[in-house]
Amino acid sequence: MENTTQPLLFLNDILKEINKKDKLHFKRINSNIINVKKNFPLEFEELLDLVFNYYNFVHLSPNQISNDYLKMINDYRIDGLYFYKHGKYRCENQQMAYKNVYSNSEIMSYYMNALLISQILWKHHFNIYMYFQSQLKVLFNNSEKLKVLDVGPGHGFFSYLVKKNFTQYEKMDLVDISETSLLMTKKIIGYDEDKIKYFNKDIFLFDETNKYDFIVLGEILEHLDNPKEILLKLANLLNKDGMFWITTPTNSPAIDHVYLFNNKEEVLELVKSAGLEIVDSKSFIAEDVDEETANKKRITNLVGLFCKKK
């Protein structure tokens, strides 16, 4: 009999609702979940617990979550149609993203709820957490007293994994321009005496004089008009031997994606052009195809990379 913990029952209820309302999409995520559960059973339950606790805290039912999630999927459908027809993202710049998405509380509400559940429903999202966690153990000594900065943490899963694997961390600063998003991060990461601090501000106005050993920039570059700018800013906040973790998707139409990376190489080139040296990188394709096919068919490839200052 399948494990029937409360989070799993809750997830099954969400999936049932999705199946009822959008069979085609259910087909897609169901095969993802089978894959992820099989490959990472313990980790899947761990991240599911985080998601479940958050939804419980904000009193969201499986029905409401499925509605929010499918609204996002419908947005993706519209943006995807535009992207495949015109070869570019529908949202032209940050200003448009602000006007259409970030300043609209109704859209932000369903979008944030939907993005959270997508972290466990989409295998490329889930797999990148597993790669991140395994490389953390290779690249760092787990007794290191790391000073960590997470920019635009959203759900905060990357910092959660840092906190879990480096119990001796010295401090963790999390900076987000969106208060709504930061509330979600706070609930998921929590507090640890005075070691964890949350800052509701624009990273370009973040005036931290201390340098960091590890900076996390998860799925931010694609939201910016000029992604190189933030890399230069953050490279200044990095210790001489500090490490940077960056993720960003290629060919990923969404209501607030502005900067289009056509392939993994374009991501790596941008990072190098900001004076950074790639230490390790891996990418995760949203479908079961090879990289050549993904590039040709413009299928999302989620790139994750560790880099250092040259």
Place this chain on the structure above:
Amino acid sequence: MERFEITQKINTIFVDVLDNEDIVITENTIANDVEEWDSLTHIQLVVAIEKYFKIRFTSKEIQSWNDVSEMITCIQEKGI
């Protein structure tokens, strides 16, 4: 255009977009019959069908399709 003829054209599009020469589409085909037909490839199929027949669907129309029969009806409603 007759439904059978539209089905044949759609078959060619499915084979091309889903990159699988073994796919055989009939009017009774549902999404579960074709492994690669999911919500993501669905968008690519729609774009290819629009391009081939020179028609435009609304987002509401494409959201509701779960089988080939609905797809053909929608194409015919566009005057094809």
